[in-house]
Amino acid sequence: MTDTVRDWLSHYWVLMPAKALAVLGVFLVFPLIVGYMEHKAMAHMQARLGPMEAGRFHGVLQLVADGIKFVQKESIIPRAADKWVFALAPAVAMVPGILLFGFIPYGPDLVPIRSDVGLFVTLALSSVSVIGVLMAAWSSANKYSLIGGIRAAAQLIAYELPLVLAAAAVAMQAGSADLAVIVERQGWWGWSGWGLLLLVGFFVYGTAALAELTRPPFDMPVADSELVFGHLTEYTGLRFAFFLLTEYAGIVSQSAIAATLFLGGYQGPFLPDGPWWLAVKVFALSFVVIWFRATYPRLREDQLQLFAWIRLVPVALLLILLVGFTKVV
Amino acid sequence: MATDQRLVTGAGGQAAAFQAADGTGIGIIIRDKADRELHTQDMTLNVGPQHPATHGVLRVLVTLDGEMIESAEPVIGYMHRAFEKLAEYRDYRQIIALVNRHDWVSSICNELGVALVVEKQMGLEVPERATWIRMLMSEWTRVLNHLMFVGSYPLELGAITPMFYAFREREEIQALMEWITGGRLHLTYCRVGGLKQDLPRGAIDLSRSLVPRMRERLKEYETLVLGNEIFAARTKGIGVLPADVACSYGVSGALLQASGVPEDVRKTEPYLFYDQVEFDVPTGRNGDCYDRFAMLIARMKESLKIIEQVHDRIPPGPVNVKLPKVVRAPEGHAYVRAENPLGQLAYYMVSHNEKTPWRFKMRTPSFNNVSALPYLLKGTLLPDMIAVMGSMFFIVGDIDR
Numbered sequence: 021m022t023d024t025v026r027d028w029l030s031h032y033w034v035l036m037p038a039k040a041l042a043v044l045g046v047f048l049v050f051p052l053i054v055g056y057m058e059h060k061a062m063a064h065m066q067a068r069l070g071p072m073e074a075g076r077f078h079g080v081l082q083l084v085a086d087g088i089k090f091v092q093k094e095s096i097i098p099r100a101a102d103k104w105v106f107a108l109a110p111a112v113a114m115v116p117g118i119l120l121f122g123f124i125p126y127g128p129d130l131v132p133i134r135s136d137v138g139l140f141v142t143l144a145l146s147s148v149s150v151i152g153v154l155m156a157a158w159s160s161a162n163k164y165s166l167i168g169g170i171r172a173a174a175q176l177i178a179y180e181l182p183l184v185l186a187a188a189a190v191a192m193q194a195g196s197a198d199l200a201v202i203v204e205r206q207g208w209w210g211w212s213g214w215g216l217l218l219l220v221g222f223f224v225y226g227t228a229a230l231a232e233l234t235r236p237p238f239d240m241p242v243a244d245s246e247l248v249f250g251h252l253t254e255y256t257g258l259r260f261a262f263f264l265l266t267e268y269a270g271i272v273s274q275s276a277i278a279a280t281l282f283l284g285g286y287q288g289p290f291l292p293d294g295p296w297w298l299a300v301k302v303f304a305l306s307f308v309v310i311w312f313r314a315t316y317p318r319l320r321e322d323q324l325q326l327f328a329w330i331r332l333v334p335v336a337l338l339l340i341l342l343v344g345f346t347k348v349v
Numbered sequence: 350m351a352t353d354q355r356l357v358t359g360a361g362g363q364a365a366a367f368q369a370a371d372g373t374g375i376g377i378i379i380r381d382k383a384d385r386e387l388h389t390q391d392m393t394l395n396v397g398p399q400h401p402a403t404h405g406v407l408r409v410l411v412t413l414d415g416e417m418i419e420s421a422e423p424v425i426g427y428m429h430r431a432f433e434k435l436a437e438y439r440d441y442r443q444i445i446a447l448v449n450r451h452d453w454v455s456s457i458c459n460e461l462g463v464a465l466v467v468e469k470q471m472g473l474e475v476p477e478r479a480t481w482i483r484m485l486m487s488e489w490t491r492v493l494n495h496l497m498f499v500g501s502y503p504l505e506l507g508a509i510t511p512m513f514y515a516f517r518e519r520e521e522i523q524a525l526m527e528w529i530t531g532g533r534l535h536l537t538y539c540r541v542g543g544l545k546q547d548l549p550r551g552a553i554d555l556s557r558s559l560v561p562r563m564r565e566r567l568k569e570y571e572t573l574v575l576g577n578e579i580f581a582a583r584t585k586g587i588g589v590l591p592a593d594v595a596c597s598y599g600v601s602g603a604l605l606q607a608s609g610v611p612e613d614v615r616k617t618e619p620y621l622f623y624d625q626v627e628f629d630v631p632t633g634r635n636g637d638c639y640d641r642f643a644m645l646i647a648r649m650k651e652s653l654k655i656i657e658q659v660h661d662r663i664p665p666g667p668v669n670v671k672l673p674k675v676v677r678a679p680e681g682h683a684y685v686r687a688e689n690p691l692g693q694l695a696y697y698m699v700s701h702n703e704k705t706p707w708r709f710k711m712r713t714p715s716f717n718n719v720s721a722l723p724y725l726l727k728g729t730l731l732p733d734m735i736a737v738m739g740s741m742f743f744i745v746g747d748i749d750r
Contacts, residue, residue, distance in 0.1 A: 062509075067517050068513055237507065239507065246731060246734075315510065315577075316577065317583055319583070320582075320583060321732065
């Protein structure tokens with residue numbers, strides 16, 4: 021590559037749209053792959069085949085077909101709904117989900133938006149989506165939606181704390197809140213030495229992230245046997261599809277953050293470091309998330325709250341204490 | 350009783366602390382209605398008639414304070430199809446085709462009830478072979494029925510996988526039933542005085558080979574569902590139905606046995622040849638949702654035990670008695686009780702020596718079982734309501750008739 025080409029490529033107005041498109045591409049492609057994986061992995065766990073027709077080979081294009089179907093559906097806004105809020109809610113839930121992908125380090129020099137406080141920006145962005153959920157719930161003028169939304173909000177408050185505490189322990193161990201630095205301080209196997217304490221943090225973070233994603237066994241906000249479909253009850257067509265996409269994008273982004281914080285991010289053995297290693301780890305973690313869905317029933321909201329406040333928060337605080345102690349010693 | 354522990358009145362009778370009695374002490378919600386600063390209103394929520402957890406069209410009118418249920422009232426009748434009246438306009442053979450539609454997952458057991466009540470009134474002797482085959486078929490129906498609820502109950506608690514496993518098993522049993530009777534849902538296999546037709550050659554061998562396979566699969570449910578911590582947390586101590594309350598509501602079947610009452614018509618008032626086979630009546634200890642679910646699996650095991658014994662005892666011979674073209678039951682009345690998969694079934698028939706009964710009263714298990722709902726639901730949380738309702742193992746057609 022000649023210097024002129026390199027200069028031209030690193031020009032802001034070339035680089036920024038390229039990055040934006042790449043991030044959008046990741047946002048659109050990976051959730052679909054995880055969604056397809058959920059269809060197929062869960063089907064095989066449940067003694068059935070899952071989608072087999074769309075895309076000729078084992079239903080690979082099932083989710084694309086679903087997307088096309090959602091686009092064609094009528095977009096219904098209930099008469100009693102608060103129209104603007106109702107229409108805006110999917111966007112409020114989705115946009116932070118897209119932005120989140122910009123802060124994840126995909127490779128040694130492959131960080132779309134590098135920030136000294138990348139860790140906290142990602143955590144903040146991941147919790148904005150609940151505002152979209154709450155907007156959807158309140159504006160739907162539906163009792164089931166309302167209960168679902170309140171549950172989602174309560175769940176977020178309970179789980180944001182252990183999530184941030186576990187992440188804070190990692191930041192302390194790494195001595196930086198820059199995600200790229202955090203990855204570099206780990207080996208491809210994750211933390212070692214005193215850093216092994218962070219395995220506890222991985223458990224806390226994983227549990228809290230699962231609750232934040234409202235995935236089983238913590239899917240009370242959309243509990244389909246109780247609340248029909250929680251805050252999504254009144255949504256149809258493309259808006260509904262946006263919410264679903266947000267959910268799967270959430271699985272991908274939370275898995276990516278967890279892999280970055282605890283599992284060595286884009287680093288790995290045999291192959292050179294790069295996005296492929298991150299992808300492998302993301303899919304492995306997403307598989308576990310899907311596995312939970314196929315195995316566990318749903319907890320009750322109050323059981324979840326107590327689990328968060330009297331189990332996870334003390335464990336996370338203790339972890340911070342220990343990590344601080346080992347750092348000083 | 351255990352349910353009463355839920356409502357603990359605090360000092361001065363103003364504060365009420367509700368403790369979700371799941372055994373772990375988790376789930377304490379303090380409510381203080383009397384001097385509450387924030388004046389809140391109760392919310393009325395119609396759960397149903399169209400709702401995923403109501404298995405059709407049961408409607409429960411709940412008054413919620415937050416997620417706490419103040420009162421719950423089941424509103425039934427959305428599926429009322431006037432079976433009792435219809436039965437007065439059908440002859441006895443047609444009634445058999447009618448009754449397997451009120452509880453559509455235990456059709457043979459319903460047909461059997463009609464056959465028994467008409468035979469009792471006519472004083473018919475049913476061939477021995479027919480009686481044994483009836484037992485075989487009604488026990489397989491019991492397994493089919495329980496598998497249905499073993500699949501659907503975890504689904505209501507959010508576990509989606511057992512449903513598919515249950516249907517995999519059901520499919521194997523249904524293949525057998527379909528081969529024997531020609532039907533899959535409404536089998537219409539029983540006739541007054543016997544059966545529609547004899548077993549096809551090899552059916553007993555197939556049935557025999559199914560028993561160990563089912564027994565093996567039941568272990569899977571025990572580990573996947575009963576051994577699951579979250580399932581236990583959601584069901585243990587929830588919806589406790591004390592034995593005396595259960596009896597006063599006329600609750601029967603797995604629900605009554607879960608409350609610790611070893612009542613089973615097959616034991617207490619044996620019909621067919623149930624007195625000639627060995628089986629136990631399982632009982633639970635706590636009468637909560639967990640016990641009720643465990644009863645299903647225990648009952649299936651007992652059914653498999655019966656099926657195994659029946660195989661070797663089916664004698665050769667006819668499966669039907671010759672009856673006139675028009676069957677008329679002599680004047681009088683007859684009452685028959687039977688243990689249906691969901692509980693106690695009873696048919697009461699008044700005959701005026703005509704082609705059709707003059708009155709045909711049904712006592713269906715789900716109706717009485719569901720009537721205990723308001724007692725169980727008061728003071729529970731909305732998610733527990735789903736757990737309790739699912740554990741009543743009802744079929745809406747069986748409630749509304």
